[in-house]
Amino acid sequence: MDAALIGLASTTVGAAAGFGGAWLAQRGQLRIQHEQRVHAEQVRWLDDKKGLYRDLLITLYGWHDSLVSIVKDEDDGKLLDYRSAAYKWIVEASLIADEAVRSAVSDVHRALLSAQSAIFEGTSTTDRSPLQSVGDGLSVLEDALRAELALPGRVGSRPLPARRRRTAGPITGRP
DSSP, X not given: OHHHHHHHHHXXXXXXXXXXXXXXXXXXXXXXXXXXXXXXXXXXXXXXXXXXXXXXXXXXXXXXXXXXXXXXXXXXXOHHHHHHXXXXXXXXXXXXOOHHHHHHHHHHHHHHHHHHHHHHHTOOSSSSOTTHHHHHHHHHHHHHHHXXXXXXXXXXXXXXXXXGSOOOOTTTSOO
C-alpha cells in the first residue's frame, strides 16, 4: 500500500512539474512572439518615418531660409509655399511621431510663426534675433528625430560587454 501511495504522489508531482514547465515554455514563446511583432512594426514604420521627417525638415528649413531672405531684403517669394507645405508635414508627423518629436515640431512651428510676425511687424520681443529661437528649435527637433529613428536592436540581442565596445581613439577621435 505504501508503494502505491508513493507512486501516486510521485506521479502527481511529476504531472504538476510537467504542466508548470509547459506553461512556462508557452509563456516564454508568447513573449518572444510579441517582441518580434513589436520589433517588426517598428522597423516597418522606420522607412515611412525617414521620408516624412526628411521632407518635414527640408520644409521647415525652407520656411526659415525664406524668413532670413526677407530680413536681408532678398525675398525669394517662396515663403507661402514653404509655410503651406510645412503645415502638411507637421500634421503628418503628428500622426506617427512619438511625444518628444511632436513636442519639438510644435516648438519649432510656434517659433517660426512668432519670428514671422516679428519680422513683418518690425518688432522683436527679445534682445535676440527672432530667428535665433527657430534655429535652436530646429537643432532640438533634429536630435529628437535622430533619437526616434535609431534602429531598434534585434529581438533577443544583448548589448556588447564593456570590454568589446569600440571607443574613440585618443588622437583622431575615430574608432
